[in-house]
Amino acid sequence: MSEQADFFLSGDVNLTPSNAVVGLIVCDDGKYLMQLRSQRPGIFYPGHWGLFGGAVDPGETADAALSRELREELGIEIADAEYFTEFSFDFGFCGQGRIWRRYYKIEIASSSVEEMILGEGSELRTFHARESLIGHRIVPYDAFAIWLHATQRKEPTTVGATGD
Numbered sequence: 001m002s003e004q005a006d007f008f009l010s011g012d013v014n015l016t017p018s019n020a021v022v023g024l025i026v027c028d029d030g031k032y033l034m035q036l037r038s039q040r041p042g043i044f045y046p047g048h049w050g051l052f053g054g055a056v057d058p059g060e061t062a063d064a065a066l067s068r069e070l071r072e073e074l075g076i077e078i079a080d081a082e083y084f085t086e087f088s089f090d091f092g093f094c095g096q097g098r099i100w101r102r103y104y105k106i107e108i109a110s111s112s113v114e115e116m117i118l119g120e121g122s123e124l125r126t127f128h129a130r131e132s133l134i135g136h137r138i139v140p141y142d143a144f145a146i147w148l149h150a151t152q153r154k155e156p157t158t159v160g161a162t163g164d
Helices: 062-074 110-115 129-135 140-151
Strands: 020-027 032-036 052-055 082-090 098-108 123-127
Touching (some): 020 062, 020 140, 032 052, 098 140
């Protein structure tokens, strides 16, 4: 029995980064919806678990790109997406300039996952944050977004308050 090829570090394809939008899809049971990225060359992080989303096309707004990507990848229409955070990356070292990756929080019923149609990737699954971050190979920036979301403080704190 032969092992499946792992294209993650093969380095045989020049990939071009671009601005991207991502759905940080949180189910009502607290789990995050993720996809297992296909194990093939020509994509970023093959064989890793990641969040759903993708590149923003030229002339497309971030909101339109998020709707399009989730329709293509999951067969769903989103009604409510709340901006969560954005990471920027400087690819000046290779002549690409700066790009951003924008995350939107989307809350769904866990029962709706069964009705989704996977249009990209090899599997979809829900994970609790701890389970995904400790037990699986995850796209690094998606792991950071999940960690930020899962560990955010729910109540504001007052800096300098001593209680005296």
